[in-house]
Amino acid sequence: MxxxxxxxxxxxxxxxxxxxxxxxxxxxxxxxxxxxxxxxxxxxxxxxxxxxxxxxxxxxxxxxxxxxxxxxxxxxxxxxxxxxxxxxxxxxxxxxxxxxxxxxxxxxxxxxxxxxxxxxxxxxxxxxxxxxxxxxxxxxxxxxxxxxxxxxxxxxxxxxxxxxxxxxxxILFGALVGLGQGIAGMGAVGAGIYAFLNRLLIPLGLHHALNNVFWFDTIGLGDLTHFWAGETDGDVPWSLGIYMSGFFPCMMFGIPGAALAIVQCANKKRRKYVMGILGSAALCSFVCGITEPFEFAFMFCAPLLYVVYALLYGLFSYATALVGFRAGFSFSAGATDLLFSSSLPAAQDTWLILPLGLAAFVIFYVVFRVLISKFNLPTPGNEPDDTDAETVEDISDASVESADVVEGVNIASVFAGLGGKENVLTFDNCATRLRLELKDDSLVDENKLKEAGAKGVMRMGQNSIQVVIGMKVQKVADVMRGQL
Incomplete structure (x- = not known):
């Protein structure tokens, strides 16, 4: 993060x-x-x-x-x-x-x-x-x-x-280039496969291999370079812009729809926080096609959802190729690139971004909303260990904090519930939880931890536990770390 x-x-x-x-x-x-x-x-x-x-x-x-x-x-x-x-x-x-x-x-x-x-x-x-x-x-x-x-x-x-x-x-990089060469001649189907693999490989950074095949002149394609050179379909043996156009409805409208679904699936107490993160991410994606803030917010905690997300890119790229919408980008598929590429000779029927965008918004929203709700996926604000909508409120007045009470969490009582400071081997935290390795987990008193202000306790294995604090865990962790 x-x-x-x-x-x-x-x-x-x-x-x-x-x-x-x-x-x-x-x-x-x-x-x-x-x-x-x-x-x-x-x-x-x-x-x-x-x-x-x-x-x-x-x-x-x-x-x-x-x-x-x-x-x-x-x-x-x-x-x-x-x-x-x-x-x-x-x-x-x-x-x-x-x-x-x-x-x-x-x-x-x-x-x-x-x-x-x-x-x-x-x-x-x-x-x-x-x-x-x-x-x-x-x-x-x-x-x-x-x-x-x-x-x-x-x-x-x-x-x-x-x-x-x-x-x-x-070897790994070359295999991806070979795969790109194999699907380059498939027309609309190839465009869909490429878009799917492009998104799927982003976590590893290996999408660059495919990008070099389709966007640049690695094997003689160069969709991006030919598009911005002012050429048309008559100058190349493929439909110019086919490997870029499908990204526009997904990035400009699909991501905002998916972000809205994640926000609405978040715990009510965390929606403002999640909206702050995903709202800015959706704006970034719409304006200039920067998708990483949105994608990295959920790809590792909900990999199944990310695979479906990549599949949606493939489907929209296939559909876009069929209906004839053509636009290009020099940076990414946001509104800015759409505006400037629409005046280039290879651009076709750019007005179709409106119906395509509306369809993308609705489909991304519905798919994300259904999958998150049905499978209780741990998207931002909807982590499985934080899903109690009405969890225990701060046990003390948050406006009156001391070294012992931080964000409603009694630090001394947390250490006592863990079996004492001397029982802690390693200490870390993620976005909502304290992560600890203990000498002896039999000394853990879950009731005492909850009385101290924790919202839950997860036993991850022998001598490994996680204490759920909430979105303000960082401040609690910093104080505890200073006392170890």
């Missing part, structure tokens, strides 16, 4: 920037105060979206550290820098000159800076930190003991991982 929190800012900056400075997408000279300001906003927003993989490396490193210490973020950054440097295309060509004659393998290394590698680096950094943060070295190496040693360990692990990826990554 830490890197995801950066994305709404990106979307707002870029959306405003594109509106103020059309030349930032279409090309041409940028003159005047307003376009200049717009270009600054586009560049500022692009600094985040262009480096989302790096944000994931640092964010995952900090988020998965036992105590969320910033050292873990630095350790993850070290891992990211080593892996991406060792697997850069130019360096790989230096080690293996013959790869220059293998375009598919070379392309894989040209796309090494992706979210999948970022998450992998974050995991390496967090693991190194958690495992070695308390390790003492001999006196003559004492300077590198404990937290400082984690950076060294992370670096060594990353070298080994890079060595494995040197052989594995081109």
């Amino acid at each position: 830490l890197p995801v929190a950066c994305l709404p800012l990106c979307g707002i900056l870029m959306g405003l920037g594109y509106l103020l400075c059309p030349a930032s997408m279409q090309g041409g000279e940028i003159t005047g105060m307003v376009p200049t300001i717009g270009m600054f906003l586009v560049k500022a927003g692009g600094a985040l979206i262009d480096h989302i993989a790096l944000l994931f490396a640092v964010g995952v490193g900090v988020g998965m550290a036992d105590d969320q210490n910033g050292t873990a973020g630095l350790t993850a950054l070290v891992s990211w820098l080593i892996i991406t440097s060792l697997l850069q295309a130019d360096f790989v060509k230096l080690l293996l000159p013959t790869i220059a004659d293998q375009p598919a393998a070379l392309l894989a290394f040209q796309k090494i800076e992706n979210p999948f590698i970022g998450i992998l680096a974050g995991i390496i950094g967090a693991h190194s930190y958690n495992r070695f943060k308390n390790t003492d070295l001999p006196e003559w190496l004492a300077f590198f003991s404990r937290k400082r040693s984690t950076v060294i360990v992370s670096g060594l692990e990353s070298i080994l991982v890079a060595a494995v990826l040197f052989f594995v990554w081109p």
Whole structure:
């Protein structure tokens, strides 16, 4: 959630920037105060979206550290820098000159800076930190003991991982490119399959492989490049824009519909909070097609729903290809790109975005609403352990807080319910829960924890429990962490 929190800012900056400075997408000279300001906003927003993989490396490193210490973020950054440097295309060509004659393998290394590698680096950094943060070295190496040693360990692990990826990554990446080549000649069906796989692969960052097949000239297609070059169907052997058009109704209208369904399925006490997150995400998607704030908000907690979400993209891309709506994007399928691409020669029947958009809004809304309700999916605000609509209110006056009572939670009583501070081995928190590893879980008193202000207790395995606090868990966790 830490890197995801950066994305709404990106979307707002870029959306405003594109509106103020059309030349930032279409090309041409940028003159005047307003376009200049717009270009600054586009560049500022692009600094985040262009480096989302790096944000994931640092964010995952900090988020998965036992105590969320910033050292873990630095350790993850070290891992990211080593892996991406060792697997850069130019360096790989230096080690293996013959790869220059293998375009598919070379392309894989040209796309090494992706979210999948970022998450992998974050995991390496967090693991190194958690495992070695308390390790003492001999006196003559004492300077590198404990937290400082984690950076060294992370670096060594990353070298080994890079060595494995040197052989594995081109195979995985190449398989996706081959898949793209296989479906490129299927017309409307191929467009639907591509859109489905594009969304499905986003969590791993591997959608770049397919994008290079369909949008650029990796295998001679280049839907995006030919569209913005001012060409028409007569200049290419396929229906120009077919691999971009289907994203517009989904991103502009489908995501707002799905976001509304998630908000309405959320616990009534959390709807304002969820609306704040998903409302800005829906706006980002509508204006400039930035979908990550919405997608990463639920893809990991409700993977089934994400698969259906990807399937809806495939269905709408298929339908869009059949009805003849054609539009293109240089950034993503938002209203800004639709506005500017509608004047290009390859654009066709752009007015169809209205009926297509209405259909997308309704279908996304109904599908999300039915699936979340029927299967009680843990979307934001609807987590299974937080679904009691009328949970216990704060047990004390929230306006009168002390070191012992935070957000209605009695900290001393929580520790007592856990069997004492000395019973706590590791301590962390997610969006709503405290996550703990204990020495002896038989000492846990669930009634005492609930009396202290917890809304529930989940036993996750031997000596592993989660204490449900609610959306204000971070403040409670910070106070408890300071007392351990």
